[in-house]
Amino acid sequence: MSRENTAHLEGLSPYPYPTRGHRQAAELELRHVSKRYPGQREAAIGDLSFTVPAGEVCVLVGPSGSGKTTAMRLINRMVPLSGGEILLGGRSVLDREPRELRREIGYVIQQVGLFPHETVAENIATVPRLLGWPKDRVRMRVRELLELIGLDPAEMSGRYPAQLSGGQRQRVGVARALAADPPLMLMDEPFGAIDPINRTKLQDEFLALQAKVNKTVVFVTHDIDEAIKMGDRIAILREGGMLAQYDTPKAILARPADDFVAQFVGADRGIKRLSLTRLEEIELLPPDGAAPASRRLPGRASVKDALSVLLTAHGEALAVVDDEDRVTGLLTLSHLERLIAKDSDGEQRQVLASAGEAGS
Amino acid sequence: MTGQLAAAGPVIPDFSQHSSSCAVHNHLFCADWVKANWGPVLWPALRQHVVLTAIAIAIGFAIAMALALFAHRHSWAVQPTLLVTTFLYTIPSLALFELLVAPVGANIYAAEIALVSYTLLILFRNILTGLASVPQEVLDAAEGMGMSRRQALIRVELPLALPSIIAGLRIAVVTIIALATIVYTIYNRGLGVPIHNALGEGPFKTELIVAGGMAILLALLADAALVGLQRVLTPWSRAREAS
Numbered sequence: 001m002s003r004e005n006t007a008h009l010e011g012l013s014p015y016p017y018p019t020r021g022h023r024q025a026a027e028l029e030l031r032h033v034s035k036r037y038p039g040q041r042e043a044a045i046g047d048l049s050f051t052v053p054a055g056e057v058c059v060l061v062g063p064s065g066s067g068k069t070t071a072m073r074l075i076n077r078m079v080p081l082s083g084g085e086i087l088l089g090g091r092s093v094l095d096r097e098p099r100e101l102r103r104e105i106g107y108v109i110q111q112v113g114l115f116p117h118e119t120v121a122e123n124i125a126t127v128p129r130l131l132g133w134p135k136d137r138v139r140m141r142v143r144e145l146l147e148l149i150g151l152d153p154a155e156m157s158g159r160y161p162a163q164l165s166g167g168q169r170q171r172v173g174v175a176r177a178l179a180a181d182p183p184l185m186l187m188d189e190p191f192g193a194i195d196p197i198n199r200t201k202l203q204d205e206f207l208a209l210q211a212k213v214n215k216t217v218v219f220v221t222h223d224i225d226e227a228i229k230m231g232d233r234i235a236i237l238r239e240g241g242m243l244a245q246y247d248t249p250k251a252i253l254a255r256p257a258d259d260f261v262a263q264f265v266g267a268d269r270g271i272k273r274l275s276l277t278r279l280e281e282i283e284l285l286p287p288d289g290a291a292p293a294s295r296r297l298p299g300r301a302s303v304k305d306a307l308s309v310l311l312t313a314h315g316e317a318l319a320v321v322d323d324e325d326r327v328t329g330l331l332t333l334s335h336l337e338r339l340i341a342k343d344s345d346g347e348q349r350q351v352l353a354s355a356g357e358a359g360s
Numbered sequence: 361m362t363g364q365l366a367a368a369g370p371v372i373p374d375f376s377q378h379s380s381s382c383a384v385h386n387h388l389f390c391a392d393w394v395k396a397n398w399g400p401v402l403w404p405a406l407r408q409h410v411v412l413t414a415i416a417i418a419i420g421f422a423i424a425m426a427l428a429l430f431a432h433r434h435s436w437a438v439q440p441t442l443l444v445t446t447f448l449y450t451i452p453s454l455a456l457f458e459l460l461v462a463p464v465g466a467n468i469y470a471a472e473i474a475l476v477s478y479t480l481l482i483l484f485r486n487i488l489t490g491l492a493s494v495p496q497e498v499l500d501a502a503e504g505m506g507m508s509r510r511q512a513l514i515r516v517e518l519p520l521a522l523p524s525i526i527a528g529l530r531i532a533v534v535t536i537i538a539l540a541t542i543v544y545t546i547y548n549r550g551l552g553v554p555i556h557n558a559l560g561e562g563p564f565k566t567e568l569i570v571a572g573g574m575a576i577l578l579a580l581l582a583d584a585a586l587v588g589l590q591r592v593l594t595p596w597s598r599a600r601e602a603s
Contacts, residue, residue, distance in 0.1 A: 076504060078500075078503060078504060098506075099506040099507070099508055100506065101506070102503075102504060102505060102506035103505065103506035104506075107501065107504035107505055109497060109500060109501060109504070110497075111495075111497035112497070112501070113495070113497035113498045113499075113500055113501030113502075113504075114498075114501070115498060115501075115502075115515075115516055115520075116495075116498070116520065116596055117516075117519045117520055117522075117594065117596045118596070126505055127505050127506065130505070130506055130507065130511070159599070160595075160596045160599035162596070162599050163599050176505075177505075186504075
């Protein structure tokens with residue numbers, strides 16, 4: 001059994017040395033999962049079922065008491081399951097030896113929990129060393145990961161956690177979780193203790209990192225904005241660990257399942273939807289070559305940014321430009337209004353929020 | 361060993377043999393006397409003192425570590441262990457040495473049992489405090505990354521408890537070096553022997569000063585060695601100060 005698991009662990013990182021390739025992410029499926037603590041009448045997790053496709057970020061979000069951290073810790077068996085089943089890559093986690101399972105699941109927590117007595121390199125090497133990788137392979141992997149998270153290996157390897165900034169510590173925490181190239185990552189409010197400016201930076205960095213490594217990620221937060229930003233899918237939990245809605249951020253913002261979800265995502269969900277849509281995704285006015293617009297935004301910018309610019313543009317058009325600063329289209333306030341109206345009329349899945357919802 | 365000390369005979373200097381000796385004129389410190397008695401008296405006493413202390417610390421540390429590891433897992437054991445070790449610590453040392461003579465005999469066993477019993481409270485408390493001071497999130501991370509409890513203990517908890525453990529060792533070592541000077545009351549070993557002899561030498565204070573000074577110096581050196589050991593073993597604790 002253990003031999004077979006080891007073979008599985010080595011997976012796409014063929015001995016003797018790691019390649020730049022990454023191991024296939026695994027699908028995660030929760031089937032009627034429940035957790036009941038002895039002596040408590042209410043279940044911590046009611047009846048939770050959802051599937052996270054391989055390579056996607058699923059954000060568990062909800063008010064305190066909704067059991068989101070508990071749900072996450074059920075997956076790597078740090079909290080024992082009361083009922084139901086959790087499948088990782090089609091295989092029940094209950095069939096696995098817990099420690100072996102955990103070495104295959106990246107784990108990041110809010111307080112990071114770096115080992116204060118170990119250097120950055122030693123911290124990152126934790127799981128590979130537990131797995132008994134040869135020294136050379138561990139060293140190469142550590143260097144590779146430090147480069148991946150944008151820390152200079154020569155400068156940072158020998159530092160102790162106390163010598164790092166909060167943001168650096170969090171990055172090292174992510175690198176440590178990625179060390180053995182796990183098919184699944186669990187992240188419990190990983191950026192919760194970081195100041196807003198650095199949090200935004202770390203979120204962006206993580207999204208860029210995720211685009212490279214393509215892990216299946218379960219990400220816990222209480223911040224709906226973070227959930228919308230980070231999640232391919234969002235699972236909104238209500239008290240008692242019940243699933244209120246599970247869908248993509250856009251779908252949740254467009255069609256909240258009930259009052260609880262509507263209230264939780266906030267009255268400004270129309271605006272939030274605009275922030276999810278990039279200018280290059282919408283139908284722009286053709287660039288007519290006439291009066292060159294003084295206000296420009298790249299196609300990567302969100303419709304929300306464009307709206308903000310237009311509201312102070314005194315009726316002028318906004319030019320949307322590509323990476324070479326060529327104008328690809330124009331946007332005016334009235335055109336944006338038309339797009340929003342069209343979106344709210346049609347049943348087709350359009351990219352914009354309804355003007356009525358956004359305004360109310 | 362006993363023979364060696366007995367052969368050294370009375371350590372009261374023979375005034376008649378050294379008419380010019382400083383022993384007559386300089387009662388506080390007579391270098392000639394020290395030179396003459398280093399080999400037969402002082403050096404063996406120092407060696408015995410080190411051995412008495414080392415055995416007591418080694419055994420005391422092993423017992424205290426076992427107790428602390430158990431109590432760390434089973435918190436119900438903390439209070440009873442503290443109660444017993446505190447009780448042992450409060451027994452007047454002279455009384456304890458004498459009490460042990462009847463069941464054990466006036467030998468090294470009685471001496472070590474008494475000395476060990478005085479290390480337990482200090483070491484147990486410090487080891488336990490060190491283990492308890494490991495941050496919860498660090499333990500959570502260790503568990504979440506798939507360490508067994510034993511791996512977490514050896515790779516994470518004990519290294520992080522080291523500063524507290526060594527702090528305990530420092531107090532225990534200094535305490536035992538001081539306490540071992542009264543082992544002579546039941547067992548004729550250690551620096552207590554020349555100190556005790558010196559008390560019977562009237563105005564001549566050289567032996568008292570030299571033997572007492574050696575005990576103090578030994579304690580200071582042992583303490584400094586442990587500080588050095590901690591610096592070597594816990595480079596990370598200084599990194600914190602530097603940052």
